């Protein structure tokens with residue numbers, strides 16, 4: 001008989017029907033989502049210091065998903081689940097409305113050339129998807145090194161009346177990501193923004 005290899009990676013049974021996020025974890029507790037989790041240092045650390053919350057990491061590159069899988073397994077994390085998928089597809093088609101207690105998007109690909117900006121994850125449509133998936137009162141946390149992208153992020157979230165801008169608390173800001181460590185080492189400044197979904 002084949003033995004199953006331990007992994008934190010979840011393979012959705014269907015890409016047509018919505019997931020049941022609670023079914024991904026052994027404990028029923030608040031769920032936070034990171035889009036574009038990369039090599040996953042942020043999530044590995046943050047999930048370890050918050051065992052009272054569950055975390056989903058979404059990343060489209062398999063090698064990066066595997067790195068975070070290894071980190072999570074090594075640390076014995078039971079509150080972390082990884083999904084290899086396009087972030088916008090997951091938001092639009094797989095996550096149920098009002099199912100997430102926070103969304104983290106750190107250093108999404110900046111697509112700096114003007115003709116490539118249409119590929120950016122965070123645009124007006126993204127704010128609408130986030131407003132649908134977040135629970136009211138919950139927050140989307142954003143970071144980027146790219147000033148033009150930062151302006152775009154703050155503009156589109158600022159224009160969406162469902163959100164209000166808030167500060168990023170120090171406890172969260174001090175947990176840095178892999179890319180952020182690289183930027184800091186090179187003396188490149190980074191920007192943070194956060195938006196709370198208002199109660200209607």
Ligand SMILES: C[S@@+](CC[C@H](N)C(=O)[O-])C[C@H]1O[C@@H](n2cnc3c(N)ncnc32)[C@H](O)[C@@H]1O
Pocket residue numbers: 035036037038039040058059060061064085086087088105106107108109121177178179180
């Ligand atoms: C610049 S890296 C930042 C990684 C990590 N957040 C960090 O700060 O270290 C952006 C990551 O997002 C992933 N990514 C970009 N677009 C994505 C998408 N549409 N869906 C899922 N992952 C995406 C990339 O593969 C990459 O790992």
